[in-house]
Amino acid sequence: MQVPLVLLSALAVGGGLFVFFPGFQSLLLSGAGASGIPPSYGTTDLLLSGASVALGVGGIALAWSLWGNGRVFALPLASPLQSVRRLLLNRYYFKVAYDWIGLKGVYTISRVADFFDRYVIDGAVHGFERAFALASDRLRRIQSGVVSDYAAYVVAGLIALFVLLLIIAPFLVARIGGG
Amino acid sequence: MTVPLLSLIVVSLAVGTVGTFLAGKWARWVALGATVVFLLEVAVLFVAYPGWPGYDSALVPGFANGETYSWISVTWLHINYSVGVDGISLVLILLTAILQLATVVYSWEESKRPAAYFGLVQLTCLGCFGVFVALDVLLFFLFWEAVLVPMFFLVGYWGGPQRRYAALKFFIYTHVASIVMLVGLLAMAFYSGASSFDFSAIYASARGLSTVVQTFLFLALFFGFGVKFPIVPFHTWLPDAHVEAPTGGSVLLAGLLLKLGGYGLIRWAVETLPSGFHTLQPLLYLVAFVSIIWGSVLSLAQRDMKRLVAYSSINHMGIVLLGIALGTSLGLTAAVLLMFAHGVVSALLFMASGSVHHTFGTRDIPEVGGITPTTPTLSTLIMVGSLASLGLPALISFPAEFLALLATWNSLAYWVAIPLAILVVTAGFYIWMMQRMLFGPPKGIPAEAHDVPWYEGASMAMLVVLIVLFGILPGLLVNVILSSPIHGFPGT
Amino acid sequence: MVDLASFAGPFLPEILLLAGTLLVFLLDVVGVRRIEITGGVAVGAVALALFFVLADLGFAPIAFLATVPSGQVDQFVPGATPLYSFASLGFVFQAIFLLAALLVSLASISRPTGERGAPIFYGLLLLATLGMLLVAIASDLIFLLLSIELTSISTYLLVGYTRKDVRSLEAAMKFYIIGALSTTLSFFGASLLYGAYGTTNLLAIRAVAGAVGSPVIVLLGYAFLISGLSFKATLVPFHAWAVDVYDGAPSDVTAFLTGASKKVGLFAFYLVFLGPVLFVAPGAGGSPFSGGVLNLGPVVQLTLSVLAVVTMSVGNILALLQKEMKRMLAYSSISQAGYMLIGIAVGTSPAIAGATLQMFAHAFMKTGAFLVVAGVTALGVGPLIDDWKGLGTRRPLLGVAFGLMLLSLAGVPLTVGFVSKFVLFSAAVEAQGYFVWLAVAGLLNSALSVFYYARVLKVIFFDQPAPTALPSRAVVGGSGPPALPAGGLGYARATAIALVAVAIVVFGIYPQPVLSAIQSAAQHFVAVGA
Known part of the structure; x- marks a missing residue:
């Protein structure tokens, strides 16, 4: 499991680096077609990319300053930063939010939609089928086998x-x- | 071009198909040989394609490798055997060849009537190839329908427990759609007074039809192609067919058959009936958004892994429809790229779910858990497939979805929020699936479970390579797509 | 010699059939009753007749053998009122009739030995075909109806020729009674038309029809005539006999009834309605009671359109739930008549060509299907569709051949059934107006029909064979019926079935020669006297 993760992260890092090269868009759309693709990477893009990379690097630096070289750091219980610690420990409560929105909210909608798909849409198709079958059955009765009927x-x-x-x-x- | 390359491919595919049917226990070798020949021919086609450096878009409707022979000709009916490729069809032809190879290798040990199985697989691919190169109404329809019959047998004979019902449903659904499509095509040919059933003749005359007529024709064609897409609410054949189909059948169904709808819509409706297309654009948007939401939300509710992937196909094809509906060259490019991406990725995921079924005896996601230590290769493949499907950068779906969203933003501005928000749901159900199946405590793993056999692993690994390759270098495909004169659209 | 030859020459196909009939009965009298000989005579006579008809149609390598001088084909003298005349479309129909007769007579050579009545069967078959050939050259209403009668009486007897089978006898009685009623209606209609037009000659009617003085009588006459002819063409609601008769008759006879006899009725529609009614310059319109000159063509077109839609829909809906193979095929045959009628209702030369091509295709696929049914029944398989389980796995070749026929009936590409439907529905769309909706109705119906054809395919190829359903090859001849070669079918039947399967595919891929011949015949037919 580790190998693919390493591979993927390498790809992500490598892919991200392309932002700094003006040739990124030509990688996506090289040749004649590239001119048809509007986004051009100006200062805003550079600023945004720079900011996010800086944030990441800052995080690494902070962690190094706290735990680097085998140092042990424990936040005092009384520290006002405890709330930040809890937030971080709970990963910004993303998982809880995901579970709540995803599992409770969207999943419920999904089940309802699935029911609709299986029974209402398919049911309409089957109803159509049954209507033809009924018509077939009714019409079949005129085939009585009696000549005078046919006449x-x-x-x-x-x-x-x-x-x-x-x-x-x-x-x-x-x-x-x-x- | 003096060599009739496309006809050569048709003939070689046909010979391969017949040979496979007759080859008995050598069937898989014959099938493999025919597939390799097919791949080589497609490679030649790519090399010989004149559209490389900068295609002359004044050549409307310029198709490369064109061939035309009179086939049926009476006073009022002129049908030709006309074939040709442009960039859009070329990309989908490549997909056809790749998936044929993947399917043949994956099914290497098929034991139930292998000759018939491999023959039908090749027949399906022949039909798809024909659809992508046909430039005549009848020829197009003929190949279109020719895909139906082998798929009917693949599902109905090699499928799961409910296969007979699923095969019938698939056949009837898609056949009804084909018929509506045929009426639309015929009416387009006759009402426009086209001199023949050739695409070029219809293209030249159908655009002159009144908006009202074009709208009706487009509606008929949209329904016909839409069922294949599939669009909500005409999609219910798809989950059933997928769940019951054998793995090879699922791969071809999701990888190729769904693309027929997208290709048909672009070639035979959007290009030929611009006014009808513009009138119905809101309807197309609506259907696309509904399909995107519906497919994604329903995926979340599925327990069966195959059913989950099937519903996610509805979601992805919804984005394809959105790309087409935008009616811009960028949107169309994104749609075609996404078709290719989805073809490869869904093939990988269907193969993976087939392997899960072989290994663990079930595809029920809650029944199986923590399979990574037992089957590391399979787990990796599932993970790459899922990540690719949810649009991880550097994998093939990313550039495609990125372009689609970009095109949506360009044309529809804030409406892009809908597909964007749904991307979160898509990511959610794939991650949830991985979380339940791959990680966590082992559950439901039979003692004799072992990792995937070489042929399954090899075919999936091949797809992974392509997913990564085109994920990093999507320009290879985008260039080809853009080389076609995407008829009648403004540049952006 | 000269006079006789110039008179008899054009009738060479008819004379061949008559000679064949006489020879078969003569052999019976002198005690030669082996089915190979009797059947061989019939096959030879039909094949020779077909050869000369094809020569008449002008197919390149044999055109010089044409029996009808080219100056007499599609030529009409204004004012003349001949009993018969030679039209290339008539030759096309002669070819279709002879084709069906050829397939049936060939396959019937392979019947379990010991079955009696071969001379009667072949004699009547040839006689019925002779009547059909005469229908194809008729240009007088009475001549037409009498030729139909010759066919009808022969087929009544054919249905009951086995004499021992109660079901066949009952079917023959029903066929006869409803047939007699229909004949009466036809002749009554003809007499009404004679009263209105003062002639029964179809060419002469065309000349006067535009200015008829008593439209009510004309329309009444046509109503009677339609109901009489609809019996033969199995149009709803005149179809009820057909299911019982197709079901009860020996399957080889059913093959002939659906393959050839049905088209007699439809060709009669061509003769009675296309020339004299549809192509007549339209009148002023209005209600027939108001005394104005009637817009005869469009009125009849509309009526035939309704009849076509009703026929194909009812036939298909009824076929949906059938559990017996023969009854399912019978209803499918009824719905096919509805498709063909579309072409007649539309009435343009493309539509006529489409309908004719549809009949050509139908002659192969439906005749072939019933020939398979006869062969499979002889293997001891029951009448239910479910009894056919496992045919595809136990007899792959036969299964594929029958599957091809079903796919062709359903109109799946690469089969002749697809080409014919494609041309027919294209022609309806080409005609524009409300005929487009006829094409839509036809296409929706063929979508509906896929349901029951696909179900049979499913049973044949996917379902596990029941242990008793179909004896495997090794068992044939054990305790069941006496063994025949070629997997129990017999060589002749196997050949006929193989011919049908090959024709379905060949004409499905390359229909050009047939279509162009039919199209040019249809154009001549439309152009006559115009």
Whole structure:
């Protein structure tokens, strides 16, 4: 597990360093296309990058001054900095916040959404399926196997054709003007 | 270009497929050989691609390696076998070749009818390749549908316990979508009075259609391509198909099939119907945002690792749709790059979850824990995949998502907060998954569990190499994408 | 010789079939009843007839053998009222009919030995095909209806020819009764039209139809005629007989009914409606009762469109839940008739070409499917779809061939069924107007149809075979039916099935020769007398 972590951190450090080279954007988009990419790395970027790197370096320096060379440092119990220590010990309460927002909040929403996905959306699809199945089942009953029924369907079809050809179709054609 | 390189690839893929079907116990070797040939041909294609130094975008619609032969020609219907590539298709072709290799190697010890399995894998890749090079409506649709059938069999025969249901659902869902898409394509060809079904003819005439007609056509095409994406709410085929599909099937499904939707939307709808696209842009934004949120939030609720990755695919493809919907050259570039990134990363994650299933007998995240000491290689691979998927810098998804967010910022300003906020959720469910599975006290590890076999490890390692390589040097791909004249868009 | 040859020459295919029929019955009388001989005669007669029809169609290498002088094809003398005439579209249909007959007669040679009635079967098959060839050249309503009747009576008998099977006999009776009713309706319609037009000649009707004085009688006549012809074409709601008959008839006969006989009804629609009705210059419009000159073409187009949508939808919905293979295929066949009717309703030359191509494709795929059913039934497999479990694993080749037919029926690319649907629906979109919605309805229906075809594929390829379902190769001939070569199918049937499978793929990939022949025939058909 250590090796990949080291590799990743090396990549992160190496990748970050590219910010200081003007060629960063050409690494992303070299050649003709680069001109189409708007961000240009001016003073603001340099300031921001410098500040964050300075913060990191400052942190390392502070830790060195406190614990470097095997020194032992313990914050006095009465120190007003105890609250800062607690904050740091709890990692800015990020984990608690994550757990609360993530596990309680978003996860609950997720479960509701999952239910919606599985039962409502899929249910609608299945409902569609069932409607066709029902129609199929109903229609199947007209296939009675009795010849006189079939003859009756022919006559019914004939009458429907009368209505269609003599009344409905001329009306519609007059309205929509044919093909 | 005098060598019909693209047809050569189609033929070699077809020969490889047939050969694999007939090869019996040698099937995997034939499949591997055909795949290597495919990769070499794609390499030649890259080298021969004229778009390298600075592509002449006046060549609208300039495609490299173009070939056209009359196929069906009667008075009113002119269908050609027309193929060609531009930068967008080239990147996706590369993805196809990579994933074919990864799938074949990963499935090396497939014991259930291996000849048919490897044959169907190759047929799927052939279909995808065809979709990416086809420049004729019928040819495009033919390859598009040709992907469906082998995938139906891959899921239905080699899949999990609910495979038959999942295969049917997949087939029907995507087939209905294809049909709507076909109506849209046909109407586009006939209503515009294009002289043939060729992309160039349709491109030349469809842009002249009235906005109303373009809007209707775009809507039909958007639905057709959107189901493949998949867009919410037409996505429910995806988790089922993924969970039941064999690992190789999942890899192709997420890695390639979803890309067909994105590619189709760019090539056959956005480029050809600009007014329709602009009218429907708000709808596209809406769908993209909903898909981004929905996919991510639902991932969090999943216990099954494969289902989790499947839902995260919906999220990622939502960002792809967002990139396309922006309608800028930058957004489109980001979308294509993200398609490539997602293809490689989701393939890795699906393979990893397949390996988890082989090793521990379950993919249920709460059932397994602390697997790192037992299976260090697999754990590392899962970690790289997850980190890549959540967009860690120096891995491939980062430049893609970065460009997508940048493009969103350029066009939509503060709306970028939505995908940004969702990135946190995405990071959350991947980290939570890693926390539960990889670390912590060991749980649910069978005594005989051992690390992944060489072929699974090798195929995943290959993907890791690519993830890192293109993560550091995304310009390699971006250059290719930008070399295509991304038709009809302003420069930013 | 000269006179006889010039008169008889154009009828060479018909004469070949008649001679074949007589020879089959003659052999029966002299005691030669071996199915190989009788079947061989029938196959030979049909194949020769098909050869000459293809020559008539002008396919390059054999065009010089054409029996009809090219000056007589697609040529019409204004004012003439011939009983028959030669149109290239008619030749296309003759080819389709002969193709289906050829496949059926070839496959039927491989039946379990000992089954009697081969001479009757082949004689009736040839006679029915003869009737179809005559339908294809008819240019007079009465000649058309009589030719249909020749086909119909032969097929009534074909359905019940085994004489012992109660189900077949019942099916034959139903077929006959509904058929007789439909014939009556057709002739009544024809007499009404005669009353209105003063002629039964279809070319003459075209000349006068634009200015008909009594539109109500004309429309009544067409209503009767549509219902009569819809029986043959199995359009809803005139289809109910078809399911029982397709199910009850011996499967080889069903293959012939759906592959050829159904298209007789649809080609009759071509003859009766396309020339005399649709291409007539439109009148003023308005209600037929108001006495104005009727806009006959659009009215009939709309009616046929409704019929098409109803037919394909009802056929598909009914097929969804069918548990028996033959009934499922029967309903699918009904819905296919709906697709074909789209082409007739649209009525442009691309649409006619599309519908014709669809019939060409259907002649392969549905005929082939029922030939497979007959073969598989002979292996002892039951009628339910679930009884087919394991076909794909136990008989991979047969499974793949049948799978191809189903995929083609569903319209999956690289099959001829896809090309035909593509051309047909493209033509509907090309015609624009409300016909686009016909294409949408057709496409949605074919999406619906995928559901039941895919289910069969699932059963065949994915489901574990039931222990009793399909005997494996080694078991055939053990205690079951007598063994046939070629995996129990017999060489002839296996050849026919293989031919169908190859044709589905070949025409699916390279349809150009067939399509261009059909398209030019359709254009000639539209251009006649225009």
